[in-house]
Amino acid sequence: MSSLRLVLVSWWLQFKMIMRSPFDGFGNVIYPLFFATTAFFVFRAGDSPRTLIYASLGAAVMGMWSSVSTSAGSAMQRERWWGTLELLVSAPRHFSLILLPSTLGLATVGIYNLVATLLWGRFAFGIDLTIEHPLLFALSIGGTVLSFAGLGFLFAVSFVRFRAAWVLGNFFEYPVWLICGFLVPLALLPTWVHPIAWVLAPTWGMNAIRESALGGTPLPDLLACLGLGLAYIGVGVMVTDRVLRAARVSGSLSLT
């Protein structure tokens, strides 16, 4: 119970900090909107049967991913720059419980992203979205946020040995947009890409959100998304232990 309280309090603290950051709170929200706008124009001008609603949902989840990928990679690095990493590592709680709320906060900002993109599509492009299964839609968004937080957490601990962790975070923005079916159906991509997409939770999160909004069976996708999110967290915890042990042995925790 106290662990849950720690996660919730830390998440709220991180969320408030992110919302006051011009880069994370404003930049990461508006940046994907430019891509969404471009995609709306392309789909509106094109002759594909794929509708603007399809693009609207995809662009909205693109924004959710952006808010995580660009900043989660350097979440641990940031604590190091601030000089708070040693304090957090030496706290009596497992370090994962302290780092996970940071990426959870970033993923929560993704909801703001999603709503902003859907509203932008509605008012600027007249994309009228009717949600077929509101409850499942809400659950799908929640599940996607959790899995994004898990993937962000895995990024944060995996990239900590790299000075330029932020670059790696940025680096994964486009590929995930491309191969997880946000705006381009997986069937259009080469077959060797499909297995990569299947092990990425955003693929299933996107499917769950689309299925619940447009009418379908989102539960299997939602479960796959949550399962992968939990797997990322499990792997992330193991990586955290290894990274921290290595840093203690070599005395390199505070080295940048």
Add this chain to the structure above:
Amino acid sequence: MTVSARIFFVGGLTSFRALFYWLTPWIYIPTMLIAPLFQILLFAYIGRSAGLQSDKFYVIGNALQYASIPCLFAMSQSIGGERFQDTLSAILVSPASRIPLFFGRSLPVVLNGAFVAGFSLVVGSLILGVHLPASSLAPLGLTILIAAFSCTGLGLMNAAVSLRIRENAVLSNVIFGFLLIFTGANVPLDDLPDWMSTAAQGMPFTHAIAAARKLADGASLADVKGLLGAELLVGAIYGVAGYLLLRWFETLSRRHASLERS
């Protein structure tokens, strides 16, 4: 070598290298060489999905437009980075002429922007199987250079604004976003609302992208000289405006003692 020429060439290159001390291959390759390829692939596949334009359209548009990342960020870094390292006041207190000082910093940025766009165009074409006529390669190289020049002019304005605001990375991203939508990189200008396609005429890349597409379709350099002239003019206007803005903000910063405010 005269003092001004030394400040322009040696000072500009030294500044570029110093400001980008962090620009190791670990950062340069993913950010400048791989990311534009993914941008090209993303929009080429969106285009296929929407049934709008050919792969060639997106390869050319996005390869050129991606030059905005090095041009905008590097120029804003030329002010923001100096401030971050507490060297900005030392530079601005020097009696050096401002024209070689500021424009010297632009030259490596133009060359780097052109390299990034050229690399993206060639590799993007190879990946997607886009054929570019051999005769078009040299004119395309010139077009890319002009596009990078034009955007670096806008980057100079971005650098000037960096004297007044903290978050120049956010501003650079916002400008990048506008260029993505307006310049015809991904959406034909005819498919944009009239006010947007009109505004695009005053933005970097619009004319260069149109010229590059014509060249790739077999046009000669003479056929696109009007477009290239317009692109050069747009870049020159931004460059002069950026320089004047820099001088004005420099004066304001001295008056309000806000140079080191970060």
